[in-house]
Amino acid sequence: MFNRIVEVTGLQKHFGKYEAVKNVSFHADRGEIVGLLGINGAGKTTTIHMLLGLTKPTAGTVRVFGRDIETSRTEILSRVNFASSYIALPYNLKVIENLLVFAHIYGVKNPKNKIEKLLEDFEIHHLRNATSGRLSSGEQTRLNLCKALLNDPELLVLDEPTASLDPDLADKVRKVLQRVNREEGCTLLTTSHNMLDVTELCDRIVFMSAGEVVEEGTSDQILRKYNSDSLEDVFISIARNHSVDGRGDKVASSADLKKVKVS
Amino acid sequence: MRWNRIYALVLKYFFVCSRNAFRAMDIFFWPVMDLLVWGFVTLYLLKISGAVPTMITFLVGAVILWNVFYRAHQVVCLSFMEDLWSRNLLNIFTSPVKVSEFITAAYILGLAQAVTVMVILSAMAAFMYQFNIMTIGPDLPMLFVNLMLMGWAMGLVATALIIRFGPQAEVLAWAIPFLVQPLCAVFYPVSVLPAWLQPLARCVPASYVFEGMRASLSGSNEVVFNYALIAFALNVLYLAAAGLLFKYMFEQARVKGLLAKYNA
Ligand SMILES: Nc1ncnc2c1ncn2[C@@H]1O[C@H](COP(=O)(O)OP(=O)(O)OP(=O)(O)O)[C@@H](O)[C@H]1O
């Protein structure tokens, strides 16, 4: 069995003249948790959408489970799932109805049991008959995560999974994700602006800026390289030294970046 | 194609309808209003002009069959727009749902809606205007199928345009049927149209259906099969063209990152 779950090579996305993603290559191996980091507008969400086949790349390839997303979309996506804090499930359906619909989409066996278990895991069991639209954003986020785990995905792609959660719930969600990763061997690819997510969850970090990967490694490696003990400081340092001018013209080059020292 | 995914999409729409009183209006209220108004108009015409009594059967039959086409078209669009409005496109198109399954589900809903509307309006017309749709006889299924197919094709065209041009193109879901209505020969024969419009009307499957309906109601059934056959051939052509257009627009939306953007 191959271990390379995600292999992104030379990925580019141009929207008209604007280069949202310029040249992105990274990978994720089986059982890894990879964090995709970067400032607002760095191209993380665009990259994820290309990885999921939602947006068509201008150039480059995405291979998941060794297959090309452009030619094997359905096979890949039935073993993958996705959640984002910025999208919701249909607001006019009840929580249970939404999950039932997606359970059928993913062909989940014994959907009722699976749904009840997930609702308990994410502590929204009491909301099973509530209309999804009335959930608070934190509850909605957890509902999205329930949907994302319905099919026991081998690869779980998350866009800022803890963005709207209070620290207590964010911690609980991280624990669930960790458990899914350890016990079920689920590979995770997640973006986040929450450095606690990164330090607690991620085995490896891919740092993007202005559509390019500018750093990659374990958080220890990156901290050592920047001679810092806080990822937050490193983030700020990389962000400022790669600050964007207008829509994405990088001011500092990667070479400049390597000279950066964080006090 | 996997039926579990198609079933899921159909189920979702039923959940939406069961939660939404306004959607029930699309299904029941408007078609019923349509029939009421046209029914009374024909009663009035009969009274003042002593028009031939077949007229009421023509007009009431036309209203019922027009609604078969219009509602099939509308539900194909609405089932897509529900996902657009509820920002669910991203969830759907990051799941293994294939475009073909998405379209099939919309078609099934279009069929369900067409049947529902036909049954309700026929019952009502029988009760209020003593109009028995069954007098169209064995030709009825042929006419019904052709209207539904045309509803599917036009619904898919409108949906393709909405995918590409976004929510501001939503008005197409309601407008397109009325744009073609003058060419459909719903309430009058094609021969009434100006000479230069007639060839255009001949390209619209519904024009054969409504000519067929009138022929059938006036007892000249022998032409109906040919009409239905021409309409069917045209429908197959349009369905294929609509499918290609949808595929193209969907790919365009992927290139422009629109499927994600409508969620933003
Ligand atoms: N469909 C689109 N059309 C045009 N520009 C787009 C489109 N989608 C994204 N962009 C642009 O591409 C750039 C990258 O956006 P993206 O959403 O990938 O950033 P991000 O790294 O996820 O940022 P954030 O941390 O704020 O979520 C942004 O400048 C955005 O305006």
Ligand SMILES: [Mg+2]
């Ligand atoms: Mg983003």
